[in-house]
Amino acid sequence: xxxxxxxxxxxxxxxxxxxxxxxxxxxxxxxxxxxxxxxxxxxxxxxxxxxxxxxxxxxxxxxxxxxxxxxxxxxxxxxxxxxxxxxxxxxxxxxxxxxxxxxxxxxxxxxxxx
Amino acid sequence: xxxxxxxxxxxxxxxxxxxxxxxxxxxxxxxxxxxxxxxxxxxxxxxxxxxxxxxxxxxxxxxxxxxxxxxxxxxxxxxxxxxxxxxxxxxxxxxxxxxxxxxxxxxxxxx
Numbered sequence: 001x002x003x004x005x006x007x008x009x010x011x012x013x014x015x016x017x018x019x020x021x022x023x024x025x026x027x028x029x030x031x032x033x034x035x036x037x038x039x040x041x042x043x044x045x046x047x048x049x050x051x052x053x054x055x056x057x058x059x060x061x062x063x064x065x066x067x068x069x070x071x072x073x074x075x076x077x078x079x080x081x082x083x084x085x086x087x088x089x090x091x092x093x094x095x096x097x098x099x100x101x102x103x104x105x106x107x108x109x110x111x112x113x114x
Numbered sequence: 115x116x117x118x119x120x121x122x123x124x125x126x127x128x129x130x131x132x133x134x135x136x137x138x139x140x141x142x143x144x145x146x147x148x149x150x151x152x153x154x155x156x157x158x159x160x161x162x163x164x165x166x167x168x169x170x171x172x173x174x175x176x177x178x179x180x181x182x183x184x185x186x187x188x189x190x191x192x193x194x195x196x197x198x199x200x201x202x203x204x205x206x207x208x209x210x211x212x213x214x215x216x217x218x219x220x221x222x223x224x225x
Binding site: 004031033040041042043044045048050056058090092094100102103104105106107108 | 146148150155156157158159160163165203205211212213214215216217218
């Protein structure tokens, strides 16, 4: 059981380049999330998807777009990367069965924008 | 705005001793709290959770205490081991789908 899988694990981009971060979960979870983690700060929510076909903005959505491709996959796209988007990006998923279920995280994508 | 914070950014504990990691929260409407452990180069790993209608919950070597009067959450780890060295985050549910995370406490176990 792989859980939440993120690709790539590392990436370096130049300012202005575009990129899509991939996330897939094999736990049949309805909800999926994208966070960024910066030094000295907790995880901040970028976008989330409560179910296939729906997406909603989180705390820091500017500069990002998402696609919930199917129940398993939720991608994050940077259309024109900026140095301020240098961060570690985490994808998570959650089982909605019952109201109190924790989110389960992947191991992150480390992204550097030069 | 609402926030989740930690009293101490770093904590060093002798192997075999108990450790306590604290967390303050400010949203009195929060009804669900989670503790995560994050090892270097890894994603946050679920440790234990607690609902607001409880004040204590125990797991294997871990206990979470919730004091709603002073909006305080703590994680107790018994008989710490080297593998417990990590950054620990508390999180509160601030909406049906949203978690608000604290900035984390780094726990170092001294052999």
